[in-house]
Amino acid sequence: MFGVTLAQLLHKKLRSLLTVLGFGFCVNLYIVVTTVMRFITEDLDLQVERFRGLLLVQSRGPEGATGMEWPPISSAIAEADARRVIATPRVHAAESTPVVFAGLAPPPFPTAPPEALIVGLDCGREAAFLGGASALLGANRLLPGDRQDQALLGVLAARHFAPHASATAEVPSPVGPIALAAVGSRISIRGHDFQVLGILEPETNQLLRSCVVMPLPAAQRVMRQAGTVSAILLTPESTRDIVPVKRAVEDAHPELMVVTEQQLAENAGKLLDRVTQLFNVVRWTSVSVAALLITIVMFVAVLERTRELGTLRAIGAPARSIFAMVMGESLLISGAGAAMGVPISRIVIRRALGPDAAGIRSRRIEALAIALLTGFGVVASVLPALRAVRVDPIVALHYE
């Protein structure tokens, strides 16, 4: 019966093609959304992991009150207060720094930090933010001293500034060569001139890929917020000091809140829950649309072929053969749609996430999408197939 199924599909070329395209779009949507969800989850985990053992101090502003904003761009603390906080006993002052966070470009996807994020901090204390991140090109630390026109760029930020940089460098990436602002080149940030000292290794997290690390005064000058910082990164002397330091800071500065690694993880979890709910709606909508599409198309196909189905029944076709014929057609459409949706999703993911697409593509997600949507497509064909089985053989003769 495969020959009949194939002949039917080829006969209705346009309809078959549109159905396959529609199904492929749903498969693509499912894969893209699931992949981005996984990427966001893993990235937030990495970000939380990066700040293990650190305390983040921010103001109790409208966003800061919940601690949900990440990074706390809208938080504002007087720099003098920040210096006093760093002087709190049991704080490792040499690995703590006030920070200015400021967005220069919109985030590439929900929950992501801005694609280019100013991170102004004390020179020599970059490790509080960068940890052990190494350099892809050039340096991974700012030059000591008073030089203000220096910046370290995450790979996304380097790509963001490339079009206007005085020089660019091409580096290989999973999406092909990408142009970055070259090490040593000059870039302009809101009218201020900076020299790129280094590009940070991209295998980190979204926050570090987006950052534009610069001296604190330079960030304050660019953002015109002299004397104010966004947050404070505190490194307690030991893990036993986390709770006492938090208590001491919050007691001395009631207007500030101290976010621990655990709270950061909880906040990340809440953020993820919101996004996951939205993404799940999209994912299950794509599954439902695929199933509905198959149901409608197969119902129409069965109705169109009443005479042929009746003829087959009249010459003795068993119900299982008719059932298998309709299910086989549905399986072919679903399979072709999946075969089309998977490569499209790879292209979409590359285009959406750019260099971040490195290692994101998951065969497991693709296999799951194919299995799930094809499965739903096949199940959705059961009703049309049962309808086909119920065609009375006498119908074939009534058409005469």
Next chain:
Amino acid sequence: MPDAADPAAAPVILSARNLRRVFRLGDSRVEALRGVSLDVRRGDFVAIVGPSGSGKSTLLHVLGLIDSPTGGSVAVRGEPSHHLGPERRAGLRLRWLGFVFQSFNLLHLLTARQNVEIALRLAGAPRKQRRRRAEQLLRRVGLGARMGHRPAQLSGGERQRVAIARALANDPAVLLADEPTGNLDSKTGAGIVDLLAELNRAGQTVVMVTHNLDVARRAGRLLHMRDGRLGDAPHDSQDA
């Protein structure tokens, strides 16, 4: 092969007893079959003639297990069918009965050979055997050179020949033909009847329904259907 010495001694392979078929059309009730009984023996060539609306096609459908009688029973090769479910009846149709329809009822997307093969495929024949048998049957009905053509590329007579080849695919006990010449011109129709007669001479049992007495006269046994009742018809009848 028909028993030339004593046709009545050949075994009955299709029998009907007291068949009744009532259709309800809204409030009205139409009795299409009113107690029809019939025995078809191996090697018979039976023609059932009658005017339009006499119930002859309904009888063929009931005999072919496509339709169920309101009363009475049909037995194929001695196996009563009235207690059988749709799948078992489909199985009997596939194995023992071959159908030729007035409008050919070929699958228009398939070639002549594929149309014949499909009956074999349904019966579970292996691919090579299907192909060989389909080609053999198409050559037998004179379509050896048209096997790769689709129904739309064939004339009416050729289509009916394909339908006959399909009906013969599983070597049926009885070939049931419903107005096989109804959609054909007289010359082409005569060719189809010649083919049916030739098949019968080779041993194929044929039951044919027609309103054309000239066609019916080619059969060895002529039955007349009128108002849902079946009776013998004289060979010199002028009007079906």
